[in-house]
Amino acid sequence: MSDMISADLVDLDLSADTKEAAARALAERMVARGRVTDLEGFLADVAAREAQMPTGLDGGIGIPHCRSEHVTEPTLAFGRSARGIDFGAADGPADLVFLIAAPAGADDAHLTILSSLARQLMNAEFTDALRAVGDPADAAALIRGEEPAADAGDEDSVATPAAASAGAATVGTGDREDPGPSGRPFRIVAVTSCPTGIAHTYMAAESLENAGREEGVEVVVETQGSAGFDRLDPAVIAAADGVILAHDVPVREKDRFAGKPTVDTGVKAAINRPGELIGEVRGKAARGEVTAAGATDPSGSAGATPVERGGESGEGYGTKLRKWLMSGVSYMVPFVAAGGLLIALGFAIGGYEINKAPSVMDHFVWTQADSWAALLFQIGGVAFAFLVPVLAGYIAYGMADRPGLVPGFVGGSIALTIDAGFLGGLAAGLISGAVVLAIQRVRIPKALRGIMPVVVIPLISAAVVGFLMFVVIGKPIASAQSAMTDWLNGLSGANAVLLGALLGLMMCFDLGGPVNKVAYTFATAGIAVASPSDSAMKIMAAVMAAGMVPPLAMALATTVRGRLFNAAERENGKAAWVLGASFISEGAIPFAAADPLRVIPSSMVGGAVTGAMSMAFGATLRAPHGGIFVVPLIGNPLLYLVAIAAGVCVTTALVIVLKGLRKPARGATAQGSGGADPSAPAPGAKQPVAA
Numbered sequence: 001m002s003d004m005i006s007a008d009l010v011d012l013d014l015s016a017d018t019k020e021a022a023a024r025a026l027a028e029r030m031v032a033r034g035r036v037t038d039l040e041g042f043l044a045d046v047a048a049r050e051a052q053m054p055t056g057l058d059g060g061i062g063i064p065h066c067r068s069e070h071v072t073e074p075t076l077a078f079g080r081s082a083r084g085i086d087f088g089a090a091d092g093p094a095d096l097v098f099l100i101a102a103p104a105g106a107d108d109a110h111l112t113i114l115s116s117l118a119r120q121l122m123n124a125e126f127t128d129a130l131r132a133v134g135d136p137a138d139a140a141a142l143i144r145g146e147e148p149a150a151d152a153g154d155e156d157s158v159a160t161p162a163a164a165s166a167g168a169a170t171v172g173t174g175d176r177e178d179p180g181p182s183g184r185p186f187r188i189v190a191v192t193s194c195p196t197g198i199a200h201t202y203m204a205a206e207s208l209e210n211a212g213r214e215e216g217v218e219v220v221v222e223t224q225g226s227a228g229f230d231r232l233d234p235a236v237i238a239a240a241d242g243v244i245l246a247h248d249v250p251v252r253e254k255d256r257f258a259g260k261p262t263v264d265t266g267v268k269a270a271i272n273r274p275g276e277l278i279g280e281v282r283g284k285a286a287r288g289e290v291t292a293a294g295a296t297d298p299s300g301s302a303g304a305t306p307v308e309r310g311g312e313s314g315e316g317y318g319t320k321l322r323k324w325l326m327s328g329v330s331y332m333v334p335f336v337a338a339g340g341l342l343i344a345l346g347f348a349i350g351g352y353e354i355n356k357a358p359s360v361m362d363h364f365v366w367t368q369a370d371s372w373a374a375l376l377f378q379i380g381g382v383a384f385a386f387l388v389p390v391l392a393g394y395i396a397y398g399m400a401d402r403p404g405l406v407p408g409f410v411g412g413s414i415a416l417t418i419d420a421g422f423l424g425g426l427a428a429g430l431i432s433g434a435v436v437l438a439i440q441r442v443r444i445p446k447a448l449r450g451i452m453p454v455v456v457i458p459l460i461s462a463a464v465v466g467f468l469m470f471v472v473i474g475k476p477i478a479s480a481q482s483a484m485t486d487w488l489n490g491l492s493g494a495n496a497v498l499l500g501a502l503l504g505l506m507m508c509f510d511l512g513g514p515v516n517k518v519a520y521t522f523a524t525a526g527i528a529v530a531s532p533s534d535s536a537m538k539i540m541a542a543v544m545a546a547g548m549v550p551p552l553a554m555a556l557a558t559t560v561r562g563r564l565f566n567a568a569e570r571e572n573g574k575a576a577w578v579l580g581a582s583f584i585s586e587g588a589i590p591f592a593a594a595d596p597l598r599v600i601p602s603s604m605v606g607g608a609v610t611g612a613m614s615m616a617f618g619a620t621l622r623a624p625h626g627g628i629f630v631v632p633l634i635g636n637p638l639l640y641l642v643a644i645a646a647g648v649c650v651t652t653a654l655v656i657v658l659k660g661l662r663k664p665a666r667g668a669t670a671q672g673s674g675g676a677d678p679s680a681p682a683p684g685a686k687q688p689v690a691a
Contacts, residue, residue, distance in 0.1 A: 005076040005143055008033065010136035014079035014097060019050070022085050023064050026077035026099040035075040036101060042070040046099075053194070053248060054088025057203065058272045061121055062087035062094035071101045076117065078139060080130070090272065096130055117143065119206040122271075186217045186282060189237050189260075190244040191251050193224040194267045204246045204270035211274035219278075224252055232256070242281035246270035258453075261285040288443035327398025328391040328429055329517050335390055336524045337625040339383030344623030344633045346377030387528050388412045388425035392432065395425075399433025400440070403453055407432035407461035414469040421481040422525040428469055435461045496538065496615045503539065504546035504611025504647070508603040511550060512586040519543055524624045534620060541621035541634060542614040544583050545644050546607035548627055551580030551587030552644070553606055553651035554599070560652070564659040569594065583627035598658040606651030613643035 009029050016022035023046050030036040045068035049055075055063045062085060077099040084093030098117070120126045126142075133139045190208050194200035205221040212219030220240075222232045224247075231253070243262040245251050246269060261284035263277050270277060346354050350373025357363075357374035365371045392412030396404030411428025415421065439457055448456065468474075506519035523543040526536025558565050558573030565573065572590045579587025592599045620635035631637045 004074055005078065005140050006033075007135075007137040007140050009075070009077040010139045011077075011079040012134070012136055012139060014081040014085075016079075016081065016085060017083070019062065019064065019085055019087050020047070022062070022079060022081070022097050023047075023099055026079050026097065027101075029077050030071075030075050030099075030101060033075070035072055036070055037072060038070040042066075042068050042101065045070065053200075053266075053268070055200075056087025056089030056094055057121070057268075058089055058091045059124075059127065060084070060091075060093070060095045061089070061127065062097040063100060063121070063200075063203075064097070065100035065102070067102045067104050069104045071103045073103060075101045076143065077101075078130075078143060080139075096127060119202050120145075122203055122206040122210060186242070186285075187240045188212065188217055188219045188242050188244060188278065188281060189232055189240040189257070190219060190221045190270070191224060191247060191257075192221060192267055192270060193247040193249050193251065200248070200267045200271065204267045204274075207271045207274045208244065208246070208277070211278055215275065215278050217278055217282075224249075242285045244270065244277050244281055246277070261289055288445075289441060324395050324398040324430070324433065325426070326517060328393075328395035328426075329521055331394040331397075332387055332391045332521075335383050335386050336528070339380045339387070340524070340527065340622070340624035341626060341630070342376045342380030342383065344380075344626070344630060346373045346375075346380060347622055348633050349373035349376065384528050385416070387524075388416050388422060391422065392425040392429035395429025396432035396436065399430070400436035403440070403457045403461070404433045404436045406458040407435060407465040410462045411465040411469050414466060414474065415477070418470070418474045418478050419481065420469075420474055420478040422521070422528070423481045423484070424469070424474065424477045427473060427477055428465060431468055431473075432461060432465050435464050496535070497612045499539070500542040500546075500611035500613075500615030501608040502611070503543050504549075504607035504609070505604050507543055507546040507585065507611070508550050508607030509600070511589050511592055511600075511603070516547070516585060520547070527622060527624060532622070537620035537622055537635070538615055538618060540624060541619040541640060542611040544621060544625070544627070545614045545619070545640060546611040546647065547585045548580050548583050548644055549606045549610050549647040549651055550585055550592075550599075550603040551576040552648045553580075553603065553655065554588050554591045555580060556648060556652045557655045561656045561659075564656065581628045583625055595659070598655060602651045602654035602658065605654060606647040606649075608647075609650050610643050610647030613646055614640060617643060619643065 009026075011025065011029070014022060014025060016025050020043075023043060024039075027036060027039055027042055027046070030042075031039050036042045045066040046064050049066040050064060055065065057063065064087070079097040079099070081093075081095050081097065084095050085097060086092075087094045087097075098121070100117075129142055130139060133142060188208075190205070192201050192204035192208070194204075201223050205223045208221055209219050211217075220232060220236050222230065234256070237256055237260075240260060243257045243260045245254070245257070245262060245264045246267045248267050261281055263281045263284065265277065350357070350370045354370070354373045354377050357370065357377070360371060360375045360378055363371070364375065389409045389412030392415065393405050393408035396408030396411075398404075408429050411432050412425045415424025415428050418424065420427075436457060439460055444452065503519045503523070506515050509515045520543055523536075523540045526532055527540050555573045555576035558570045558576075562570050569591060576587040576591075588599065588603060592603070617636050617639035619637075619640040621630070621633065623630045623633055626633075628641075631641070634640050
C-alpha cells in the first residue's frame with residue numbers, strides 16, 4: 001500500500017462541514033498528486049455511489065469511495081475532523097474519513113489491498129491509533145501497516161494489508177461454549193457484497209468474523225468483491241448450520257445455500273449488528289426454518305430476484321409493497337407490448353371487425369390479408385391473456401421467489417375466470433406471496449425439507465389461494481372491477497380532461513419509475529380485453545402521449561438552446577429524439593438526474609397539458625406501446641400529434657427559462673457547460689463502473 005497513501009494525502013485537521021466538502025478537500029489532494037484527472041467528474045462518481053447507500057459506519061467512520069474512469073491508480077486519502085461530519089451513520093457523525101479511489105479497470109492486487117484496509121477499520125485499536133496520531137507521515141505509515149495500531153506489543157493487534165488479502169476467511173471458536181449439532185461449535189457460512197465491492201464488502205466480512213470469535217461460532221465468509229471471489233468449498237457449505245447473506249447486489253450462485261436456515265439482509269447490517277445476525281440465524285436453525293432452492297428467507301429479501309431488496313430488515317412495509325408490485329409490473333409489460341402491438345396490427349390490416357373472425361386454425365388462407373390480420377389479432381389475444389396471471393405470479397415471486405410462482409399464476413388465472421381482472425390479479429399475487437412466506441415459517445422435520453419446494457409448498461399454497469379467490473374474496477373484487485369499468489365508460493367532458501391531466505402528471509413525475517408505472521398499468525388494464533371501451537382507449541392514448549413529452553422536450557431544448565447544456569447532455573439530446581418518439585420516457589432521465597428541480601416540474605406541466613388535450617380531442621389508441629410508429633392506429637391522429645407538440649413546447653420553454661435564470665457556475669465557458677448548475681454532476685461525468 002506504500003504507493004497508495006503518503007503524507008500529502010493525509011489531512012489531520014479536516015475543516016469540512018459536509019460530506020461533499022470533505023470529499024472535495026481530500027480529492028483535491030489526489031488531483032495534486034496526479035492520481036485524479038478530472039476533479040468534478042470524480043466527485044460526481046463519488047456522489048453517485050453515495051446516493052446508492054450512505055457510506056457512514058458506526059464508530060465514527062466515513063468511507064466515501066467509488067470506481068471511476070477519472071482515477072489513474074488506486075489511491076487512498078485520509079482526513080480527521082474535530083467536529084465530525086455526517087455520513088449517514090446511525091450513531092452520529094464521522095471523525096475519521098477515508099476517501100478510496102479505484103480506477104474503473106483496477107487490477108485485483110490493488111483492490112485486494114484496498115479491501116484489507118476496509119477490514120482493518122473494524123479493528124478498534126487501529127482506529128484509536130488514528131485518532132491519537134499527531135503527524136501526517138505517521139498516520140500514512142500506520143494505514144500502510146508499517147506501524148502497530150497500539151503500543152501494547154501485540155504485533156497481531158492490527159493486521160497488515162497482506163494478512164487480510166484472502167477472499168474467504170475462517171474464524172475459529174472463542175472461549176465461549178456454543179455447541180451446534182453433535183456437540184461441535186455452531187457453524188455459519190456467509191456472503192458479503194456491495195455495489196462497488198471495495199469497502200463495505202470486506203468490512204462486513206471482518207465484522208462477522210469478529211462477532212463469530214466473540215460468540216464462539218465458526219464463521220466462514222465469501223467476499224464477492226471487485227477483485228472477484230473464491231467460492232466456498234461445497235463441503236464447508238454442506239457442514240454449515242446456518243447462512244448469512246449480507247448484500248446490496250444479487251448474491252452469485254445463491255442456490256448453493258438452499259436448505260439451510262438463512263438470514264438475508266443488507267451489507268450494512270453485517271457491519272453494524274453482526275451479533276444480532278448470528279443470533280437470528282441460530283434461532284432459525286433451532287426452529288427448523290430453512291430456505292428452499294432459490295427461495296427467499298421469510299424474514300429477509302432475495303437479491304437474486306428482480307426486486308432489489310438489499311435494505312436492512314427494518315425496511316418499511318410501504319417500500320416493500322412498492323417493490324413487490326413493481327416486480328409484477330416489470331414482468332407483465334413485455335406481454336402488454338407484444339400482445340397489444342399484435343392486436344393493433346391485426347386491426348390495422350383487417351379493420352376493427354377482425355375480432356369476430358373465426359379461428360385461423362381452420363380458416364387460414366395464405367393469400368388473404370384478412371387471414372393474416374386474424375392471425376396477428378389472435379396471437380396478440382393469447383399474449384394478452386397472460387397479463388393477469390403474469391402480474392399475480394411475479395408479485396408473488398417478488399415476495400417469496402420461485403415458490404411463489406405456482407400459487408401466483410393459479411390465483412391470477414382464477415382472477416380471469418371470475419372476471420376479477422387486474423384488481424383480482426393484484427390481490428392474488430399478494431395473497432400468494434403471503435401464503436408461501438407463512439408456510440416457510442413453519443418448523444418441519446429435516447426429512448421433509450427436500451420435498452418442500454417441489455411438492456408441499458406448491459400444493460398447499462395453490463389450494464389455499466384457490467379457495468380464497470373462488471370462495472372468499474373473488475366476488476367482491478369482481479364487483480369492484482366492474483364498478484371501475486363502468487366509471488371509466490361514463491367519463492366525459494371536464495372529468496375526462498382532468499383525468500388526462502392527472503395521468504400526464506404521473507407519467508412525467510419519475511420517468512419510468514413506480515408512479516409512471518402505476519399510470520401505465522392503469523391504462524393497459526383498460527385495453528387488455530377483446531373489446532375495450534372507448535374511454536379505455538382514450539386513456540391509453542393520453543398516457544402514451546404524455547410519456548413521450550419529456551425526452552422529446554429535452555431533445556428540442558438541447559437543439560434550440562445548446563449553450564444551456566454541457567457536451568454530454570447535448571449528445572444525450574440526440575438520442576432523446578428517437579427515445580421520445582418511441583415512447584421511452586427514460587430518455588429524459590440523464591437530464592432529470594443532473595437538474596431535477598428544473599427538468600421534472602417542467603416535464604410534469606408539459607405532460608399534463610398533453611394528457612388533457614389528448615382526452616379533450618377524443619384521441620383513442622388500441623396499442624399499449626409504439627410511439628409515433630403506431631400513429632396510423634390512433635383515432636384522430638392529427639389532433640393527437642398536436643397534443644404531443646403542445647406539451648413538448650411547454651416543457652421546452654419552461655426548461656429553457658428556468659435554466660436561463662440560474663447563476664453561471666464558476667469557470668463555465670460557452671463551449672463547456674454554459675453555466676451549469678453547481679449542484680448538478682460535472683460536465684462529462686460518467687457513472688461509476690459497477691463492480
